[in-house]
Amino acid sequence: MAVPGATASRSGLRSALPLLAPAYLWLTVAIFLPLSAMVFFSFMTDLPLSGKPWAFTLGNYAAFFSQSLYLTLLLASLRLGLEVTLWCVVIGYPAAYVLAKVLKGRSREAIFLLVILPFWSNGLVRIFSWAMVLREGGILDTALNAVLPFKINIDLMYSYPAVIIGLVHSYVPYMVLTCYLTLQAIDDSLIEAGRSLGASRLQVLKRVIIPLSLPGLVAGAALIFVPVVGSFMEPRILGGRTGTFYGTVIEDQFVAVFNWPLGAALSFILLAVVLVILAVAAPVLRRAA
Amino acid sequence: MRMPRLTALLTATAVLTTAFTLAASAAEVHVLNWKGYGADEPWAVQAFEKATGNKVVNDFFNSEQEMLTKIRTNPGLYDVVMINAAFNDQAMSEKLIQPIDTSKLPNYADISKDKAGSPMLDHDGKVYGVPWVWGLTALAINEKSFDKPPTSIAEMWDPAHKGRVIIRDDAVEAVQFGAIATGQNINDIKDMDAVKTKLTSLMPQIKTFWSSENDWNQMVASNQIDIGTYWSGSADRAKTHFKLPVSLVIPKEGAVAWLDAFSIPAGSKNVEGAQAFINWMIDPKFYVEWVTKVGAPVSANTKAVEALPEDAFNRKVMGDPEVAKRIQFQAPITDAQREAYLALWQQLKVDVK
Structure with a gap:
């Protein structure tokens, strides 16, 4: 995303200053x-x-490299970030497409409201309500057993899938919103042109819609990936004994042992790694666009 | 137009704040303690306010580290702080707390001699902490899962309870628990590898980690666990107050004991009020009411414990000399030890992923 005002003249900057300050x-x-x-x-x-x-x-930074523990956890957190982002794309992109191109008027407003509704509730409340749904004898377990003819046992609570479910639920609205904005900006006549020139629906999607909406997809992915890699609340509550991630270890340094220096060093290593990933990914994605 | 109004508003706020602060320092007792831990019981606070004319303002912490941070960063704000005896030494050496004139506390004479004379609370002949209550980190069971209560700590490792065991997410507690399971002194762990091996084999048994009483009680209420580590006072509260099928087990291998004490922070603005409040907290009348209404750990005041019915858990079981032989009181640990314990604990949690 280039900044259009970068070449603005000095006088333009001066008049903009009160607005920027x-x-x-x-x-x-x-x-x-x-x-x-x-x-x-x-x-x-x-x-x-x-x-x-x-x-x-420099000892705090050295601590990261002297123990395999931190690297293992960082990789686990990066994997978590990738998986959550992927699920958000899979779930969020089609929803954004339907919102932008299929629904019109009132029904669009209503569906849109449903997408942003989770934002109005507290994050902790959402996570705790998942706990009620996912546990053995919880809402999901009871409901499925009431409908299905055979007995199944669903206990997703305190597992890796539970963490994924909780995080995807929290972050999918970001993907829907960013994709919606770019998808809505695509001129319908481009799609019609593609169709009238003999492209199949799949070809239109691949050659027109996805490339044009890529900026939204990338922005959504970055908005989701970065906080998920550092997340600690959701893994701690939903993950149980599998819920130890890089973010929870940083939290422990601040809260449990009052070792702020090490916690801060670990945070900056995470920040550096995330920035490197975004820097490497940026040109690749720009070329694709 | 805007600016003067804003200035006026700010001045008014500042004046009001100062006025409140001045009025506050007169007869307010600021108390720092765990939430839901005796000192904030509304009935007790009300009675104290009526009897002494002091107003109680409660503030809370979620870990000992947070408590220390709060008194470090707010000098002069608190008048009474509840400090685990193992942390008293650190608070004193940082000059966060002041010596207490025990002659102003009529109930101090009734505190059992071994607690009142504890080297953890007394430094250079001065008292820096008034023993309040003590308790155990032992095992608690879900009564629905057992025909008769187990006697050994080994029950936690029984494959029958796989995925239905819970322990607290606390490095120090976990390591000391491991020390007891391997027959070692919790304050002088010689064989750390044995502790690590023992805890490693426990990890696959665990359902999740708990961090508050509420976590534990909910797990039992929804019948998701059989057994886990728990605090004696909390187990009592779960049974008395929340009517849950929980009972405490003091394993034959032993248990970790802790002592909680009240201190007066350096720079307290209302030392007299603080003394009155501490005296109120160690009074038998308050203690009996606390145990009956809510459930509590064992009082350090011998007269308070004697005021309980003969068969009360805190008198019958916790006062049993056989139990006294098995338990080990937590001594202070250094920051280096605490960080080493956390590193071990984090490693265990990563290995089980």
Whole structure:
């Protein structure tokens, strides 16, 4: 996504300044300053807060490489991020297509409302309601056994699939919204032109619709992948004994042992890895588009 | 037009805040404790306020680390803080708490001698913590799953309970539990490899980890677990207050014991109120009411325990000399040890994935 205003003249920038200042001031105070403090912490042996002597060190970063534990967990978290993103595409993209191209008027509004409805409830509440659905003797188990002629035992709670289900549910609206915006912008006459020139529906999808909506797909994927890799609440509640991921280990450093320096270092390694992945993926995706 | 109004608003807020703060420091007792742990019971707070004229303001923490952070970062805010005896030493050496004049606490004389004289709470002849209650991290069972209660810790490893065992997501507790299962002293673990092997074989048995009483109680209420580690006071509360089929088992191999004590933070603005509150908390009258209405751990005040009915769990079982022989009190652990325990615990959790 190129910034169209990058070549704007100086005078344009000056007149834009009053409009930009509040947002940038806020970003500086709310994001840049705490983040810099965390960078600072990550190079310290101990927090000055605890009244103990401290010094600068690289030891916190070295800790990541000295134990296989962190790398294993980071890979597990990246895999989780990929799987959740994939499921969000599989579920979200068709929904966005239907919303943008098939439904019109009232019914579109109603379906749209259903998509963004989860945003209005608290994330923790959503996760706990999944716990009621997924557990043995829970809503899903009881409902399926009431309908099916044979007895099945569904206990998805405290497993890897439960974490995937919870995360996909939380993040699929992002995919629907970003894809909807790009799909809606596609001129219907392009699709009609393709069809009238003899392309099959599948060919139109592959040659016209997907390439034109790729920016939305990529934006949605990035919006989902990044927070999922660092997620800790959903794995902890839904994952049970399989719910240890990179995010939960960072949380432990902050909450359980008060080792902020190590927690901060682990966070920045995650940030670096995610940025590298996005940087590598960007040109490939741009070429595809 | 805008700016003066904003300034006025800000000034008004500042004045109001100052006024509130001034009024507050007069007769408020700020208490920092676990949520739902005695000090915030509405009936107790009401009675205390009526008797002494102090107003109680409760604040809560979710881990000992959070408690220390809160008193570090809010000097002068709290008047009473509940500190596990194993953390008292750290709080004292960081100068977060002040010595307590026990002559102002009439009930202090009734605290059992071994608790009141604990080297964890007394430093250089000064008292830095008033023992309040003690309890165990032992086993609790879902009564529906057992005909008769087990006696050994080995029950947790029984294949019959595979996928129906629960333990707390806490590195220190897990490692000390492993030490007991391998017959070691929890405060001086010689063979860490044995602990690791023992816990490794436990991991596949586990359904999930619990972090609050509520987790544990819900798992039993929906009949998803058979057995797990639990705190004695919580097991009592689950049975008395929530009417759940839970009972505590003190295994023959032993259990981890902890002692909770009240301290007064350095810079408290209402030391008199704090003393009155602590005295109220260790009073037999409060304790008996707490046990009967809600369920509680064992009081450090001998008179308070004697005020319970003969057959009360906290008197009959916890007061049993045979039990006293088996339990091991938690001593302070260093930050380095705590981090090592966490590394071990995280490794175990990763290996089981």
